[in-house]
Amino acid sequence: MRTTTRLRQMLKEPGIIVAPGAYDGFSARLIEAAGFRCVYMTGAGTAASHLGQPDLGLATLTEMANHAAHLASCVSLPVIADADTGYGNVLNVVRTVREYERAGVAGLHMEDQVAPKKCGHIAGKQIIPTQEFCDKIRAASEYRTDPDFVIIARTDARAVTSLDDAIDRGNRAAEAGADVIFVEAPQTDDEIQRVAREVKAPLLANMVQGGRTPAVKVAELERIGFKIVIFPAVCMAAAVPAMERSLQELKETGTDWHDGPVLSPMDIFRKVGFDWWHAIEEKFAPRS
Amino acid sequence: MRATSKLRELLGTGKTLFVPGCYNALSARILETVGFPAVYMTGYGTSLSLLGLPDAGLATMTEMHLNARYIANAVAVPVIADADNGYGNAIGVIRTVREYIQTGVAGIHLEDQAIPKRCGHVAGRRVIPIEEAVGKYRAADAIRRQIDPDFVLIARTDARGAHGGSLDEAIRRANAYLEAGADLAFVEGPTSVDEVRRVCKEVHGPVFYNQTGVSPRFSLEEMNALGIAVSIVPGATFRVTIQAVYDLARDLKERGPAAEAEFNERFKAHPLGNIHSFAGFDQVREWEEAYLPAEEMDKYTDSVGHQPVKR
Numbered sequence: 001m002r003t004t005t006r007l008r009q010m011l012k013e014p015g016i017i018v019a020p021g022a023y024d025g026f027s028a029r030l031i032e033a034a035g036f037r038c039v040y041m042t043g044a045g046t047a048a049s050h051l052g053q054p055d056l057g058l059a060t061l062t063e064m065a066n067h068a069a070h071l072a073s074c075v076s077l078p079v080i081a082d083a084d085t086g087y088g089n090v091l092n093v094v095r096t097v098r099e100y101e102r103a104g105v106a107g108l109h110m111e112d113q114v115a116p117k118k119c120g121h122i123a124g125k126q127i128i129p130t131q132e133f134c135d136k137i138r139a140a141s142e143y144r145t146d147p148d149f150v151i152i153a154r155t156d157a158r159a160v161t162s163l164d165d166a167i168d169r170g171n172r173a174a175e176a177g178a179d180v181i182f183v184e185a186p187q188t189d190d191e192i193q194r195v196a197r198e199v200k201a202p203l204l205a206n207m208v209q210g211g212r213t214p215a216v217k218v219a220e221l222e223r224i225g226f227k228i229v230i231f232p233a234v235c236m237a238a239a240v241p242a243m244e245r246s247l248q249e250l251k252e253t254g255t256d257w258h259d260g261p262v263l264s265p266m267d268i269f270r271k272v273g274f275d276w277w278h279a280i281e282e283k284f285a286p287r288s
Numbered sequence: 289m290r291a292t293s294k295l296r297e298l299l300g301t302g303k304t305l306f307v308p309g310c311y312n313a314l315s316a317r318i319l320e321t322v323g324f325p326a327v328y329m330t331g332y333g334t335s336l337s338l339l340g341l342p343d344a345g346l347a348t349m350t351e352m353h354l355n356a357r358y359i360a361n362a363v364a365v366p367v368i369a370d371a372d373n374g375y376g377n378a379i380g381v382i383r384t385v386r387e388y389i390q391t392g393v394a395g396i397h398l399e400d401q402a403i404p405k406r407c408g409h410v411a412g413r414r415v416i417p418i419e420e421a422v423g424k425y426r427a428a429d430a431i432r433r434q435i436d437p438d439f440v441l442i443a444r445t446d447a448r449g450a451h452g453g454s455l456d457e458a459i460r461r462a463n464a465y466l467e468a469g470a471d472l473a474f475v476e477g478p479t480s481v482d483e484v485r486r487v488c489k490e491v492h493g494p495v496f497y498n499q500t501g502v503s504p505r506f507s508l509e510e511m512n513a514l515g516i517a518v519s520i521v522p523g524a525t526f527r528v529t530i531q532a533v534y535d536l537a538r539d540l541k542e543r544g545p546a547a548e549a550e551f552n553e554r555f556k557a558h559p560l561g562n563i564h565s566f567a568g569f570d571q572v573r574e575w576e577e578a579y580l581p582a583e584e585m586d587k588y589t590d591s592v593g594h595q596p597v598k599r
Contacts, residue, residue: 057376058383062350088345088404095346115403116376 043082057116078106107150141177309522345404395440409501429469443470
């Protein structure tokens with residue numbers, strides 16, 4: 001079954017979809033191995049890991065779609081990918097949807113920020129008029145080639161205008177054809193409740209540790225009516241301090257061997273599919 | 289010598305540098321073979337040849353600079369490349385200039401169109417405020433000074449033909465952009481000889497002229513007399529390709545394989561008709577003889593096909 005169709009089914013079934021954020025193939029593999037049913041490709045993580053740059057709209061459509069294709073090809077789960085602003089006007093949006101469909105992801109989210117965009121949890125964002133945003137969503141939903149491809153509309157209006165405007169934009173984007181609505185960065189528990197009550201469409205919650213939205217656990221988000229929750233930073237936030245710690249240790253001790261369990265190269269290869277490839281080799285190219 | 293320094297040298301001769309456009313590595317190599325001292329990478333042709341899409345801001349910075357890199361790697365002459373509007377604000381421009389410098393091209397032009405841009409000879413263009421554009425050229429200038437001060441920065445203004453624009457506004461902008469650090473000013477789309485004269489007189493710096501679309505055509509002597517520093521003819525090579533491929537395709541459709549056989553006979557007489565030599569197989573054989581074990585060359589004995597020769 002295509003991953004788009006599977007994600008559609010998951011949207012129809014009861015229960016919330018938990019999609020931890022992958023910033024590269026390795027983290028996507030680990031999300032699948034941990035038993036999650038969906039992977040989220042973080043744009044901030046893509047810019048940081050792929051380019052070594054902050055999430056300021058510097059990553060191009062090509063870079064984002066290529067990265068999405070790598071993630072989608074190394075896991076069998078549906079991948080929801082960040083597509084920023086759609087990289088331009090409605091024409092660029094149509095191209096973006098096509099490129100992301102080809103990349104093999106199951107859905108994308110597209111926001112109403114002015115290009116170049118900024119991370120949803122930092123200051124200085126600007127938004128386009130509601131009508132222009134709805135036109136982009138309509139173009140995206142009309143020009144997808146796979147009707148199961150999931151279009152998620154994200155509004156950044158909360159930090160620019162008001163929560164009321166964000167809720168209005170969410171409802172209008174749903175009318176324009178969005179399958180799921182993503183109101184970025186509500187700032188209190190009450191605001192989260194209001195989004196859940198007042199946006200009349202399936203909802204995505206964005207839980208970023210250290211971001212502007214208070215932490216709400218999966219079970220509670222499910223109870224108040226959210227359909228998808230993403231944790232974009234979970235892998236990267238764990239990896240960065242671990243890498244820093246190891247680098248510091250290397251500098252201090254002069255070796256990367258340490259007390260306790262060490263990861264051998266084979267331990268690492270196993271986590272990225274070695275056994276699967278090895279079985280193919282055994283079957284079709286046995287060693288003499 | 290670096291390609292950027294080579295282009296600076298060519299610009300220093302005081303004569304008009306006449307630069308035809310290429311749209312991929314192959315067309316660049318043909319221009320180089322004919323003897324042009326520099327080539328120009330067209331954005332219109334890149335978008336159309338690489339993606340099959342119109343020049344409407346659909347090609348990404350990654351696609352544009354990759355094409356530029358392929359071209360710069362394929363030829364020894366300096367390449368001037370189209371970098372559209374820099375793909376973002378001043379911050380995006382910093383990344384764009386860095387990426388283009390790394391491709392090995394010798395210079396780029398950056399325009400003041402709003403995102404997404406479109407071809408400078410198609411209606412419906414909009415420009416950003418002059419203050420914002422000046423910030424982008426200042427950013428571009430600062431970053432190229434850091435990495436390679438010889439990298440040539442051409443500031444293009446679309447204010448002549450944009451919605452609500454005028455030649456006066458375009459000239460004002462060209463001068464502001466030169467002051468912000470651009471090496472050459474490119475007023476896109478003047479529509480008459482008088483307008484080009486005014487640009488040459490009133491722009492206080494080297495003028496880059498795009499001899500295409502709605503703009504008048506001049507001989508090289510006329511451009512020298514006008515004081516034009518660089519003149520490009522961006523689209524002729526992809527137009528002639530379109531014509532040649534279309535004509536051959538029609539012929540194949542109508543007459544079948546006979547059309548291919550006849551074409552091949554005609555092509556053999558063409559200066560580049562020795563296609564495998566032009567592609568570089570002779571060079572490969574030379575390298576093989578120089579660097580591979582002698583017995584490796586036995587593979588050419590009794591092997592069917594084009595036999596590369598020593599150049």
